[in-house]
Amino acid sequence: MAQRVLITGASSGIGKAAASLFHEHGWNVAATMRNPENAGADFAQKGMIVPKLDVTQPETIASAVDETISAFGGIDVLVNNAGYALVGPFETMTPEQLERQFATNVLGLMNVTRAVLPHFRAQGAGTVINVSSVAGRVAFPFMSVYHGSKWAVEGFSESLQYELRRFNIRVKVVEPGPVKTDFYDRSLDVGADPSVTAYDALFKASEAGLRNTVDRMGALPEVTARVIYRAAVARSWRLRYPAGGGAAPILWLRRLIPERLFQTIVRMAA
Numbered sequence: 124m125a126q127r128v129l130i131t132g133a134s135s136g137i138g139k140a141a142a143s144l145f146h147e148h149g150w151n152v153a154a155t156m157r158n159p160e161n162a163g164a165d166f167a168q169k170g171m172i173v174p175k176l177d178v179t180q181p182e183t184i185a186s187a188v189d190e191t192i193s194a195f196g197g198i199d200v201l202v203n204n205a206g207y208a209l210v211g212p213f214e215t216m217t218p219e220q221l222e223r224q225f226a227t228n229v230l231g232l233m234n235v236t237r238a239v240l241p242h243f244r245a246q247g248a249g250t251v252i253n254v255s256s257v258a259g260r261v262a263f264p265f266m267s268v269y270h271g272s273k274w275a276v277e278g279f280s281e282s283l284q285y286e287l288r289r290f291n292i293r294v295k296v297v298e299p300g301p302v303k304t305d306f307y308d309r310s311l312d313v314g315a316d317p318s319v320t321a322y323d324a325l326f327k328a329s330e331a332g333l334r335n336t337v338d339r340m341g342a343l344p345e346v347t348a349r350v351i352y353r354a355a356v357a358r359s360w361r362l363r364y365p366a367g368g369g370a371a372p373i374l375w376l377r378r379l380i381p382e383r384l385f386q387t388i389v390r391m392a393a
């Protein structure tokens with residue numbers, strides 16, 4: 124029987140590449156997205172289902188999970204991919220921006236996971252793959268809230284793996300470095316309070332540095348999709364999977380050198 128995967132945020136970037144890759148490997152794919160009417164036709168044409176799922180709207184989580192189970196008879200792998208970055212000086216971010224960042228990247232991911240776990244327990248197996256980031260293990264300036272959200276995903280995932288192992292449910296964290304997707308364009312949210320100008324020059328320089336890094340080192344989304352697929356089919360209990368864009372070397376360096384030295388390097392580079 125074909126394996127079954129539900130992916131969040133499949134309309135573009137990493138989620139879209141992952142949906143295509145699982146489909147190519149013969150899986151039944153639920154390529155969920157906020158607006159299936161915009162991006163869903165291509166997926167449906169290829170034989171995937173395209174349930175509406177906004178991770179901040181619990182009723183769409185429930186209906187997407189139900190629709191997937193009705194169509195495929197169950198779910199074997201959940202890929203929590205939906206997410207975006209709020210960047211800028213922390214002082215310029217509005218409370219609504221902070222809430223939306225955590226509602227999407229953290230609570231959304233948790234709520235989709237909670238909706239799927241009863242099915243995994245009932246079938247005696249399942250894999251949750253959380254798309255975190257190198258930004259979930261190290262931190263750079265002007266991404267404080269995005270880092271906070273991805274560090275939360277890391278801590279959540281690391282704890283959850285212990286709880287779920289006895290039920291034969293695997294938890295995996297995929298940690299991409301920079302990936303060339305809509306993440307740095309239409310999906311990006313920037314601190315919105317124009318009255319705080321003290322950071323303007325610093326932020327501008329830092330943003331230019333980030334864009335330069337993405338241009339130089341950014342991987343294609345297909346690279347991350349391949350790592351997600353590898354995590355999905357692995358029978359091991361390995362938790363973390365760095366994924367392209369220089370992710371492995373940065374994480375290796377972070378482990379190798381003392382924290383204060385690492386922070387000095389970041390401060391000098393930023």
Ligand SMILES: NC(=O)c1ccc[n+]([C@@H]2O[C@H](COP(=O)([O-])OP(=O)(O)OC[C@H]3O[C@@H](n4cnc5c(N)ncnc54)[C@H](OP(=O)(O)O)[C@@H]3O)[C@@H](O)[C@H]2O)c1
Nearest residue numbers: 132134135136137177178205206256301302304305306310
């Ligand atoms: N690109 C990178 O450099 C990079 C690096 C490390 C980690 N990541 C992580 O990779 C994941 C995917 O990002 P990407 O690079 O593929 O960017 P992307 O092309 O902008 O894709 C983001 C996806 O998330 C969806 N999304 C946003 N809010 C949502 C919500 N409330 N409910 C459901 N879907 C929602 C978007 O849907 P819409 O089309 O409706 O907006 C889109 O499908 C994110 O979790 C991101 O943090 C990215």
